[in-house]
Amino acid sequence: MYEFTSPFQQPSGSPIRELFKYLSEPGMISFAGGYPASDLFDVEGLRLAAERAYASAVQCLQYGPTDGLATLKRQIVDLMERRGASCEADEVVATTGSQQGLDLLLRVLVEPGDVVLTEEPAYPATLQAFRLQRARIVAVPTDAHGIRVDELAALLESGACGRPKLLYTVPTFANPTGATLAAERRRALLALAVKYRFVVIEDDPYGDLRFAGAPLRSLLAEAEQVDGARNWVVHFASLSKIVAPGLRVGWMVGPREIMRRCVIAKQTVDLCSSPWTQAVAAEYLAAGALEQHLPKITAAYGVKCRELCSALREQLGAAIEFQQPEGGMFVWARLPGIDASDLLARAIEQKVIFVPGKAFYADAADGAALRLSFAAPDVEAIREGARRMKQAYDAVR
């Protein structure tokens, strides 16, 4: 009856959201979601921030600037400074989660048919955003130390992918792999961006969630050390995983010329993100509440991660392969010889869910891979979930 545009003729929703229907089943244990732990939200700290924000009620209730409330942008500049990356307010655009930043950036940079590079496996919503923009996706493989910059260099050198417009990566505690890009690869990646003139999108929602190992400088911070590289990095950040997703407060930091165009696109897309939740975020950050509360989240995630890894080893032994992450929310595992979609069907019978790896690939997938999130379930549920994974594994083998 209707004539939909080509990406929507046979629309497919998020493969992860498809699993949500199982969450309401009694007794279901979920390793599937990308949600942060609800019981770790700083409910009282945010209540106080909201009270202070509403003292300027008109600022909360009226339209705000398209690029974000000035008070929030000041806090973001300070936070980025503490994270080792200097920037100024006009290099920052506040967005409705960092997801919106990606959408805006693709609109101003990517014409249909343009080549975009992505690490693989990769965050499914990014792959979907590329498809909606009708980009040609070229995947670059990753290993335990993040994106294979040597393979990227060979690809670019060969000219096989033309001049790509951009490259997408989550260099710190990647989704889904949990891997972190090694420091020398960071510099090499930036040098390639300068040489081949493509934008590196550094998606960094998890960087603060480190519970082991030593911190690394972000690509944005590292770019100050690589000649010309700041012209080619757009950094996405968000309060969703470190404060609360319900604020829908994310931001991007990038070259002024690109940011200015993203703001013009945002005027048409939604005029502005909610100044009310932006004001709450600004008050929360100004009070130092992030630094005060964050250690509670990272400590809890560290415990959960170790628990999941040891329970998986205990239950599945040599049958399962994975690398224990140093932060973030995800364990990326392989069960050689097993198809993860078959495993999921049996797992659902055992009342445990996870995300089969194929959701994270643009084309040919590693069928034996799966993503397990340890953020939301408690330690008891993690142990029981691992036992059920073993039962599902035995059933499918």
Next chain:
Amino acid sequence: MYEFTSPFQQPSGSPIRELFKYLSEPGMISFAGGYPASDLFDVEGLRLAAERAYASAVQCLQYGPTDGLATLKRQIVDLMERRGASCEADEVVATTGSQQGLDLLLRVLVEPGDVVLTEEPAYPATLQAFRLQRARIVAVPTDAHGIRVDELAALLESGACGRPKLLYTVPTFANPTGATLAAERRRALLALAVKYRFVVIEDDPYGDLRFAGAPLRSLLAEAEQVDGARNWVVHFASLSKIVAPGLRVGWMVGPREIMRRCVIAKQTVDLCSSPWTQAVAAEYLAAGALEQHLPKITAAYGVKCRELCSALREQLGAAIEFQQPEGGMFVWARLPGIDASDLLARAIEQKVIFVPGKAFYADAADGAALRLSFAAPDVEAIREGARRMKQAYDAVR
């Protein structure tokens, strides 16, 4: 240095936002903005709603459903019922202001090069959204009773615009004209949509702001009386003009097949609008606060509108032509023989601003037209603003 997509190579921001820089000048009186009056916000009612919403803190802070919080959607269904249009929850998608609804709808319906129809003059952000989607814009003229449905019928009959994908209209208290589409034209428009199979976008942010005359049924409500018409109407609504824009709570009501695709697009665009402000909106509506507070806003706008109209007549007499609106926020005026852009330059010297009419046209504009908003300034400022308009007029004549 960068290769931007075609709509962003020579980007132009909102012509109305361009005027914002003058707002900070001391003593400036603005008839330019589309902002509701800040001093009419129900600050206390919204504070109480926010308190009640935060009693379910986790619902406010966690990710929410992409199509909107169930509690909000229930309130929206009830509100639409009170407005005379029955719908069910799965025909409703909550959006970040109704602006986002338009963006989502264009993405699922409009391919580059597709014909889209719009009333003219029209809301500039809609024209801009059409341009970003690379649609071919065909304008349909309007008069004191809204879009000229007879001219639309002739246009469609002639085949000159092929099969248009959709038609955009603000049928009640239009932006910028303040005009309201006559009842018989509403039914005729719906019949054309069914016959020629295009989607009618009914943008209805101002419908509740009636301070004179008798209410008319919305196109959505009227569609129940026209065979097949409900399949071709997508209705946009928003709390921005009747409660507060800072909530960024809007919604659309439309055919399930279209809404489902808009939800899939929204997964990629921002995952969800803030569940926190959605929860506040739901509590506010559930308490009956909208119905209690709205009469204060419409009464105040009625006074301001009458004041502006009589002050303009007093100052400019026969030199100015306009139709006094029965609701909304805008007076659309003409000063025959005057170029409104020249007038604006002189007006800025006199410390008063308005929006020259050309911002509201896709192509050839009525240079003598201008839009004056009476919502934000107080009665004193309206009178003084009209005096300054007269001085600017004398200077430019």
